[in-house]
Amino acid sequence: MNTLMILMGISFLFPMYWMLNISFKTKSEVYNNPFGLPEQWVFNNYGDALEKFNFPRYLANSVIYSVGTIIITVFFGSMLAYCFSRMDWKRKNLALSYISMGLIIPSQVVIIPLLIMTRDLGLKGTHMGLILPYSAFALSSCVLMLYAFFRSLPRELEEAACIDGCSIYQTYFRIIMPIIKPAIATQCVLIFMNTYNEFFLAFILGAEDKIRPLTVGLLNFFVSIGVSHWGQIGAAMIITSLPTILVYIIGNEQIENALTAGAILK
Amino acid sequence: MNRLSKLIVLAVTIVMLISLFACTAAPSTPDTSKPADTGSSTADKPADQKPAEKVKIKFLSLSSDENRNRIREDYIKVNVGKEFPNVEVEYDLGGGGQDYANKLKAYNASGDMPDVWFSEQNLSTVVIAAGNALDLYPYVKDSDFARKIKMKDLVSPDKDGKLYCVQPGADQYFTPRLWYHKDIFAQNNVEPPKTFDELVSVCETLKSSGIVPMSIVGKDGWTPNLHMVQTMIMAEDPQVAIDLVNNKTDFSNPVVKNALGRIQKLVQVGAFADGVTNIDYGPAMEMFTSNRSAMLAMFTWELGNLESACPDLDFVPWPSASASVDPNNVIQYWGAPLSGYLAAANSKNPEIAAKFAMFCAVQDALYYNIEQKAPTMYDTGIEIEGVSPLMQKNLDQFDAAEIKVPSMWAATFNAKMSAEFATENSKLLTGQYSPDDWISVINPVWAENFD
Amino acid sequence: MNKLYGNKLAIFIFAFPALLLFTVFVIYPIFPEVLISFQKNDGFRNMGYVGLKNYIDVLKNDTFWRANLNTFVIVLLSTFVALPVSLILALVMDRLSEPIRRFFKASSVLPAVLSVTVIAQMWIAIYEPMWGLLNSILRALGLDSLALAWLADSRTVVPAIAVAFLWQYLGLNALLFYTGIKAIPKTYYEAALIDGAGFIKSSIKITIPLLQDVTKYLLVLSILGCMAQFAHVRIMTAGGPGDISRTVIYHLYYRAFSASDFGQGCAIAILFVIECLVLTFLINKFVAREKIEF
CATH class of the missing domain: 3.40.190.10 (Periplasmic binding protein-like II)
Structure with missing residues (x-):
């Protein structure tokens, strides 16, 4: 059983091996010897790839999108989730179903109205023009998960705070927020993964080079070299994946703790 | 009271949204005319300020085939400074095939075109039908560009008296x-x-x-x-x-x-x-x-x-x-008559856009004459040798x-x-x-x- | 306390920003789409209202049903193959020695963290008919007749894409199941151990029933994720050969953008949203004991 599981684990590492492997191969070796180790190690694929595509700018943009989306979604989303789980209002269930609709509306469906709207709101060509739609689309799952988490929290904490004379805002930001850290950490990870890797909205809405994220930059790079020089494609894939992999390696324990804290599962 | 205020804010938001929606979703006539109006009113401004600050032009082109990339990188980017010292060009790379088509269509649907772009016939017709393409004939008519085109059909207006596309005649x-x-x-x-x-x-x-x-x-x-x-x-x-x-x-x-x-x-x-x-x-x-x-x-x-x-x-x-x-x-x-460079009807600088489109067509011709040793209908004056x-x-x-x-x-x-x-x-x-x-x-x- | 929770201003402040953001960028764009679905519209011109014609045309089109069938196949594979596999991986993970478990946990999420572009390109290389990994292995095993053009063969293309897509999230789902298992108090197992129940028996009798909430959650997310499948199809086959591997969302994208028929594209979007609503209703009715909030 152990061997089987190790093999399975190795299979999940296969993409890393594959990317690294082809990134050190010549153009023709990728075709002749696609999966074995390179017969002749080529290092200038990386140099060539970096030269042809503006990595630092795209990376900075991707980070801005991810971080911006995380901040907006988690801040407003957690407030709404808290409001759903604790406060009494008449149309609460209706509003909850309303927010859930976001899970089944794919962003591809509404791209044209979105494009028109970002222009009319003066957001075109700005980072906000993508951060806001990203946040709106990330809201549904964030709110629903945090809502489930809040429901599992005992109310005593807030009641104590209430006796101490805290207002609802103080209670929320001073007492509740610190408690839900693990759940929020989970959300941050999930939103980061989705936003960093998002392609479609960025491709249509992020038209100008100065606001383009890595995913779109990568595609332009692929097609510009004619989808045939796999060595350079591999190098570019490694370069673009590096940040996520680093985040993942550094944050591995925290991510896992966040997940195992039962943050999303109650 | 609070409930009332909440209702009011909600109502106002909804009204705002609906009005926004009414403006944008109405059939394209207002949509295309609106940017066109603003285009003409602002067109004077950059003209006045021209010496002071650089004019910005957005240029969209295919980035999936070698020829298009080399024309853009080795010719347009290299020569644009000489020809247009006061213009700053923003290059939008559109990929190729369906990606490019969908990107251009999305721009077209929103009325938000780049100033100049390259497209093949089937895409050009879509943009022209939407009224988003600039009639280049006034700019091409007596230009040096028109004089150097050997196949006069390429620089003649269509039956409505318009010319939407300039090309070097390599195709x-x-x-x-x-x-x-x-x-x-x-x-x-x-x-x-x-x-x-x-x-x-x-x-x-x-x-x-x-x-x-x-x-x-x-x-x-x-x-x-x-x-x-x-x-x-x-x-x-x-x-x-x-x-x-x-x-x-x-x-x-x-x-x-x-x-x-x-x-x-x-x-x-x-x-x-x-x-x-x-x-x-x-x-x-x-x-x-x-x-x-x-x-x-x-x-x-x-x-x-x-x-x-x-x-x-x-x-x-x-x-x-x-x-x-x-x-x-x-x-x-x-x-095909409509495969080449087009300019946007709502460009803030239609004259510069039109000139830039002709410039791009000339760069195409130079590329084909020099690099491919292929003839073009535009006479670059280069003797194709070897x-x-x-x-x-x-x-x-x-x-x-x-x-x-x-x-x-x-x-x-x-x-x-x-x-x-x-x-x-x-x-x-x-x-x-x-x-x-x-x-x-x-x-x-x-x-x-x-x- | 109740007074605090009933404060209307506070409710407004807590709820309004998120609801506004959501309304403006997710819900509001739907309204033009509904309108367009009743028009003859090529993406920039309304060429008149045509009533239900777009819906009828969509429903009469074989490709729409094929796209639904493909989507359905992916949903079924995810529900009855991928999720159970993840569950088994999680159950086994619980029994592993610490270093192996740590290794497995660390590696399992990696595919989900990488971008779809990377994963899809890798699977393209695996499925490549002439030098791809899969066919190389099959040929090495002497199974030349099984070495197909996986992504170009109408019989294999949909499962091939589904495998790539489901594999990417297999490890993540396993980890999520595992976190659920870890949350089960050990006392349950102690009782079972006294009764002499083995791994399989205790899994079936104790672990799996107690994982109901996690299962339910993952079921809904994976079904909706499969329904909206687009990116892998787009990169791996662009719906091809022809229209054979299109999913509903890809078909929508094709009709709206490639064929410039926004009326039909929007009609497909509306039908899709209805399908998803029906599905979630069914899940609520048959699978979940407690209502899933929708």
């Missing part, structure tokens, strides 16, 4: 050829085919010796889309292709069915690589240049690249399928051919027709799809093509 010389490796043919003792039956037997021979007979771009049915369906029609009766281009016949014509049958036949004898429907442009080229395939179906715009990659390169005109058709006498050419024997052979046959038919894909198909044509051709390449099904799907779409 008119592009034609599909059947390229082959002389060495591989010699090793396998096969002769270049002159008729379709010979082509089939050549494919069979090559296939049996374990080499891919013919490399084509199968993804999205690219090669059949761009020329092979028409090539196979013209192999039997060029007049049918001419009639199709002029909307005088439809796809139920028996010649079409035979043509599709010939493609199916090629699939069935294993002329194309396994999984051909998933092979993209780059890999298809790579397959031929790395000697893994013996033949390649491709236009002459790759001649220069192919020549430098394959020392044993040669080509034949596409084989004929009827005794009455001489392959050397017919040419299918790519050029034309390779292969290019000379190509041009000689081109000039000698009496029947020249424009590409129906490039010159006549609208967006819907192109999309359905691509889908059906991709299915045809699986070898398990009958020409009758193909025709029953395409013919109704064709009936609406000229609406």
Whole structure:
């Protein structure tokens, strides 16, 4: 059983091996010897790839999108989730179903109205023009998960705070927020993964080079070299994946703790 | 009280949203006129300030093929500073194929066009129909550019007195050829085919010796889309292709069915690589240049690249399928009146946009004259020297051919027709799809093509 | 306390920003889409209202049903193959020695962290008919007849894409199941151990029933994720050959953008949203004991 599981684990590492492997191969070796180790190690694929595509700018943009989306979604989303789980209002269930609709509306469906709207709101060509739609689309799952988490929290904490004379805002930001850290950490990870890797909205809405994220930059790079020089494609894939992999390696324990804290599962 | 205020805010928000929606979702007339108005009112401003600050122009182009990339990187970017010292160009790279089409369509739908862009006929017509393309005729009319174009049709207005597109006139010389490796043919003792039956037997021979007979771009049915369906029609009766281009016949014509049958036949004898429907442009080229395939179906715009990659390169005109058709006498050419550079109707600087579009067309011409040693209708004044024997052979046959038919894909198909044509051709390449099904799907779409 | 929770201003402040953001960028764009679905519209011009014609045309089109069938196949594979596999992986993970478990946990999420582009390109290389990994292995095993053009063959293309897509999230789902298992108090197992129940028996009798909430959650997310499948199809086959591997969303994208028929594209969007609503209703009715909030 152990061997089987190790093999399975190795299979999940296969993409890393594959990317690294082809990134050190010549153009023709990728075709002749696609999966074995390179017969002749080529290092200038990386140099060539970096030269042809503006990595630092795209990376900075991707980070801005991810971080911006995380901040907006988690801040407003957690407030709404808290409001759903604790406060009494008449149309609460209706509003909850309303927010859930976001899970089944794919962003591809509404791209044209979105494009028109970002222009009319003066957001075109700005980072906000993508951060806001990203946040709106990330809201549904964030709110629903945090809502489930809040429901599992005992109310005593807030009641104590209430006796101490805290207002609802103080209670929320001073007492509740610190408690839900693990759940929020989970959300941050999930939103980061989705936003960093998002392609479609960025491709249509992020038209100008100065606001383009890595995913779109990568595609332009692929097609510009004619989808045939796999060595350079591999190098570019490694370069673009590096940040996520680093985040993942550094944050591995925290991510896992966040997940195992039962943050999303109650 | 709070509930009331909440209701009010909600109501106001909804009203705001609905009004926003009403403005933007109304049929395009207000949508296109609005930016046009602002365009004209702001047009004076940059003109006043011109010496003070740089004018910004957004330029969108294909970034998926080598020629487009080299024109942009080595010619437009290099020369733009000399020609337009006060203009700053923002380059928007649109990928290729459907990505490019969808990006341009999304811009078009929102009325938010780049100032200048490159598009082929089928996309250009969409933008023009939406009223988003600038009439370039006033700018082109008495320009140096118009004087240097040898084929006056390219700079003459259409029946409404408008001219939407400027091009260097290189496309008119592009034609599909059947390229082959002389060495591989010699090793396998096969002769270049002159008729379709010979082509089939050549494919069979090559296939049996374990080499891919013919490399084509199968993804999205690219090669059949761009020329092979028409090539196979013209192999039997060029007049049918001419009639199709002029909307005088439809796809139920028996010649079409035979043509599709010939493609199916090629699939069935294993002329194309396994999984051909998933092979993209780059890999298809790579397959031929790395000697893994013996033949390649491709236009002459790759001649220069192919020549430098394959020392044993040669080509034949596409084989004929009827005794009455001489392959050397017919040419299918790519050029279409609306393939080239267009400018946006709502550009803030229409004059600069128009001049930039002409500048780009000139850069195209320079690129083809210098790098590809290919002729253009625009006279750059450059003497094309050192034309390779292969290019000379190509041009000689081109000039000698009496029947020249424009590409129906490039010159006549609208967006819907192109999309359905691509889908059906991709299915045809699986070898398990009958020409009758193909025709029953395409013919109704064709009936609406000229609406 | 109740007074605090009933404060209308506070409710407004807590709820309004998120609801506004959501309304403006997700819900509001739907309204033009509904309108367009009743128009003959090519993406920039309304060429008149045509009533239900777009819906009828969509429903009469074989490709729409094929796209639904493909989507359905992916949903079924995810529900009855991928999720159970993830569950088994999680159950086994619980029994592993610490170093192996740590290794497995670390590697399992990696595919989900990488971008779809990377994963899809890798699977393209695996499925490549001439030099791809899968066919190389099959040929090495002497199974030449099974070495197909996986992504170009109408029989294999949809499962092939589904495998790539489901594999990417297999490890993540396993980890999520595992976190659920870890949350089960050990006392349950102690009782079972006294009764002499083995791994399989205790899994079936104790672990799996107690994982109901996690299962339910993952079921809904994976079904909706499969329904909206687009990116892998787009990169791996662009719906091809022809229209054979299109999913509903890809078909929508094709009709709206490639074929410039926004009327039909929007009609497909509306039908899709209805399908998803029906599906979630069914899940609520048959699978979940407690209502899933929708």
